[in-house]
Amino acid sequence: MRFQDNWSPATLVSTRDLAPGIREFTLRPDDYPCAPYALGSHIKVGVLVGGQPDVRSYSLVGEAEPQGYRIAVRLAEDSRGGSRYLWSLQRGAHLDVTSPTSLLQVDWQRPQYCLVAGGIGITPLLGVAQALTRKGADVSLHYAVRSRREAAYVEELAALLGNRLTVYAADEQQRLDLGRLFNGLSSGATVLFCGPMRMLDAARSAWSACGRAPTDLSYETFGSSGRLASEPFKVRLRGSGEEIVVPRDRSMLDVLNAAGHEIMADCRRGECGVCTVDVVDIAGEIDHRDVFFSEAQKHENRKLCACVSRAHGVVTIDTLERADAL
């Protein structure tokens, strides 16, 4: 079962500042070597938030390397505390990690690959770019950032891709025109996307407007990005009427579990749907931050992924119905 994670103690062997607010951490498991892992893999990392154990999930950067797993963590002011904890660690620190897992499927037979990254979404795509380049594939990478100085891994990517890398810096008025980009791709091309939710919405709309098959756009996002600002909201449980407040810096999943309501979870990134809960009523607005449900399902507001999605107001849920009712 995917949600039985294989945890191992690990040591933080090095850190490297990549850009203002983005730090790379290399974590070496203590009791097994870093074996090759699938592209787009992520690991879970045990963190302490407010003195309590918690779990965060991070994409692995690049292909497997013997010195350890590389993750890149943006210090998010609006975060739930995981990034602050990792940024507080010094070299030699001990923490627990899982072995890597991946939900990303890469079809190696495509005539053209277009990689699109927004901000810290570059992390899973670096390894994809490395693998495709090694195979001699027709690959380009389009990397949108707020400012060039905030772009991580640009030198590594430029050495790998040359002029097949394009960086779009918003503060230099360089805008990534997704419609134009997608229209220029050959038939049979596939897009692999990782970026914030708003950018993913734009990518999906542009892809559909080009008449492309939805399955030819693969994507990941990060659960910290939503359409609404993170603010405290209430969860009301149908039946008991119990109300639980989800603070700005904690997930609904963690708060419900801490209150004794057992919600299963796996990826904790809004990708697998294991943490799905049924929504009975919403007084306010749900901010779906997952990539598991379709746009139509999100619009219906009948279910949400408790690991990443949030709300404004009060959301009434039924915790007894599980994801297998989907």
Ligand code: FES
């Ligand atoms: S645990 Fe995977 S979507 Fe929530």
